Amino acid sequence: MFLKDKVAVVTGASASVGRELAREFARQGARVVCAARREEKLEETVMLIEEEGGQALAVQADVTDRDHVTNLFGATIEAYGQADILFNNAGILDAVGATWETDIDAWWRVLEVDLLGTYLCCRAFLPHMIERDTGVVINMDGGGGTTGSFPGASAYGSAKAAVVRFTQSLAGELEMIGSKVMAVCLNPGFVRSELSEAGVDTEYKARWLPKVKRFLETGHGVPPERCAQTTIKLLKALAPELNGRTFKNGTDYQAVKDNLQKIKDEDLFTLKYITL
Numbered sequence: 001m002f003l004k005d006k007v008a009v010v011t012g013a014s015a016s017v018g019r020e021l022a023r024e025f026a027r028q029g030a031r032v033v034c035a036a037r038r039e040e041k042l043e044e045t046v047m048l049i050e051e052e053g054g055q056a057l058a059v060q061a062d063v064t065d066r067d068h069v070t071n072l073f074g075a076t077i078e079a080y081g082q083a084d085i086l087f088n089n090a091g092i093l094d095a096v097g098a099t100w101e102t103d104i105d106a107w108w109r110v111l112e113v114d115l116l117g118t119y120l121c122c123r124a125f126l127p128h129m130i131e132r133d134t135g136v137v138i139n140m141d142g143g144g145g146t147t148g149s150f151p152g153a154s155a156y157g158s159a160k161a162a163v164v165r166f167t168q169s170l171a172g173e174l175e176m177i178g179s180k181v182m183a184v185c186l187n188p189g190f191v192r193s194e195l196s197e198a199g200v201d202t203e204y205k206a207r208w209l210p211k212v213k214r215f216l217e218t219g220h221g222v223p224p225e226r227c228a229q230t231t232i233k234l235l236k237a238l239a240p241e242l243n244g245r246t247f248k249n250g251t252d253y254q255a256v257k258d259n260l261q262k263i264k265d266e267d268l269f270t271l272k273y274i275t276l
Helices: 016-027 039-051 066-080 104-132 154-176 194-198 203-208 210-218 224-237 253-258 260-265
Strands: 007-011 031-036 055-060 085-088 136-140 182-187 246-248
Touching: 007 016, 007 066, 007 104, 016 031, 016 039, 016 055, 016 085, 016 224, 031 039, 031 066, 039 055, 055 066, 066 104, 085 104, 104 136, 104 154, 136 154, 136 224, 154 182, 182 224, 194 210, 203 210, 224 253, 253 260
Parallel strands: 007 031, 007 085, 031 055, 085 136, 136 182, 182 246
Antiparallel strands: none
16 A cells, blocks of 8 residues: 555544545555544544544644644654654635625634644644654645635635745755655645535625635535545655645646656746746
8 A cells, every 4th residue: 555654644634625635545554643623523534444444543633722733743653653744734714705894803813724723733743754854744725825816715815825835935944954854735626615615604705705606506626535536646746856836636647757857947836926
C-alpha cells in the first residue's frame, strides 16, 4: 500500500472532504489521526475506517485553540510515534454577505479558523517533521486563493488567498534550511458539503452567493471522495520542484511529472502577478 507505515493527520475530519481524506489515507495503509470539534462525528469517521480494516484515532480539537493543537500533536506522537502527513482541511464559510454588512466578529472568526488554524497546526507539527527530515503539509485552498475573488464571502476568500501565500512562504523557508519537508496546497473545486450548504442556508446569504446556490440546486460539484483520491495522486507526484505549489482537482499529474523542470523554471502553479 502506498502509505504503509505512514501517519496522516487530518483536521476537519468529522464530515465531507475531511472524512473522505481520512478514509482514503487509511485505505492507502496510513494510520490516521482524525481531528475536529465534533467528537461524535469524529468517532463515526474512525468507525468507518476501522470497519474497512484501517487504523485511526479521534482527537477532539479546535484548530484555533493553541492548547488543543498542542494536544493534537502530543496525542499523535503518543499513539503512533510520528507524523508524516498533515492535511489542514478544517475551515468555515461564515460571514456571508456584503462586507459592509457582515458581523465584524464573524468575519474575523473565518480568518481565525481558516488561516490561524492552518498556521497553528503547521507550527505544532513542523519541528517534528524537520527533525526527521521528512513529511508533507497539505493546506486547503477552498476558493478565493487561486480561483480569484469571492464576492459575498470576502472573509473566506481572503483567508484562502492568505493560505496559498502562506504555503508558498513556508515552502521557501523549508528550502532555506535544506529540509526535505514539503508544503503544497490543494483546491478541490466546488464540493457539496455542510460548509457549502451553510453558505446559502438563508435567503440573504443565497442572494450573495448565487453561484453556490445554483451549483447546489443543479447537483453540480466534486464528490468528497474524488478530492481524497486527487490527494493521493498529488502525493504520488510530489517532487522538490513542486514545493509551494497549488493544485486543483482534475490536475493531470502525469503531465506535472513530465514537466517538473518547466514548472520550476517558469514558476507555474503559484499565486503571482501576470505582467505585460
